[in-house]
Amino acid sequence: MKKIGLVLVMFLCSFVFIFPGMGHAASNTSIYLDGKALNLPKNGEVQNVNGNVMIPIRVVVEELGFNVNWDKVTRTVTIQQSGTTMKLVVDNKMATVNDNQVKLLVAPILKGDTTLVPLRFISEQVGLTVQWNNETKSAYLITPNSGNENGSGGNDDSNNGSTNPTPPDVNVNLASIGGISFSDNKLMIATDKNVTPNIFKLTGPDRLVVDLPNAKFSDTFSNGQMLDSNMNGYIDVEGYPDVSKIRYSLFSDSPSTIRVVIDLTKSINYTLTNDNDGLIFVDLNSDSSTPSVPGGSGKKLVVIDAGHGGTDPGAISVTKKKEKDFNLAVVLKVEQLLKNEPEIDYVLTRSGDTYPTLQDRVKIANDLNADIFISIHANSGSATASGVETYYTRKESIELANVMHKYLVSSSGLTDRKVRSKSLHVTRETKMPAVLLECGYLSNPKDDAVLYTESFQNSVAAGVVKGIKEYLGVN
Structure with a gap:
């Protein structure tokens, strides 16, 4: 069985499968494991509980060779395999994985003599790929290395509405x-x-x-x-x-x-x-047949990264605002200013509320052979910590860090907390000079009061562009 650490488990358990309706059984449901239909017990249909797909646990785990024990007194299901132990309690959102507590989005439920658990939670613990076909009300569970891929969905121009329980051929090396x-x-x-x-x-x-x-x-x-x-x-x-x-x-x-x-x-x-x-x-910028490649025509190419995003909110401010929103707001303002710079091309790692992985962010910059990489963040710490910092990892990035920090201090008007060296994935794994800007402390009431204002964000964005132009030698 795949062993998954606590942090990863907590991350995986934050996802749900959603289909229409709430709190009811999906009639005529099916579960397929590597293309094989599983026998569902009485009262064991797939359930929809507040948008979470719930499945009968004994059917799936016993097909995979797990040891399953049921304690009727405590209403606890214990699942063991290869040194990993999971315990789930009916009507309790707290589960344990190897004695570490994990909070579920929905608690296990008891339906007759069958215990139902969140599909996403149990499937990820055993390394399954999971897909849901809403038209056929079918869950497809694919074990590692099985080679099977299956998926279907709506019926407009973005999906063909396939309803086959298993694919007609095996898709490998996708x-x-x-x-x-x-x-x-x-x-x-x-x-x-x-x-x-x-x-x-x-x-x-x-x-x-x-x-x-x-x-x-x-x-x-x-x-x-x-x-x-x-x-x-x-x-x-x-x-x-x-x-x-x-x-x-x-x-x-x-x-x-x-x-x-x-x-x-x-x-x-x-x-x-x-x-x-x-x-x-x-x-979509040109009617010409000549492709517009980022960084082409001798332009300098900058990759601008809005930290966090999507399911990762980043730090939470003292007024309950999310760091990811601040980061994106500043980056979009930087984008608007860079549109007016004819000698600079740019690419954003995200332009909306999405979450590219750290690896994806680095890959974009490296694959494009960008000239510089700049990641925008806001910090969090004690209530008294205040000011701006600029981080770099490799010595090749020191000059960029010094230039960007100079403008970050002047444009923010906040305390200068200096340029600092730290091993961060996006500044360590990128191949070009790369820095991460911390534009203030969300945990500080005074910093927080200005970080989300248009005037502050516009000023910081202008400072970022000035720093980029000075470092790249663009007038």
């Missing part, structure tokens, strides 16, 4: 789509293998469709980007009059195909760039 974002009027798709996109237009209404064959969503995709139980999601787009929304889905399972749809307000031209380097760009 490319994993790790992130989808939209900024500077460009769609960016990050993948871990070469993919040959098929792109075409649709009308009534106007849409641009990008199909990615032999691809799937990565295991971490839903950590920070919307992806529902039908494998559908979207990104709301603001500030670009030609685009209203980006939608994506698992469109087909034979072969496994990811479809991305750009909803347009009118028909426009595009250019597609795919250098098989892990990044695919669809540029």
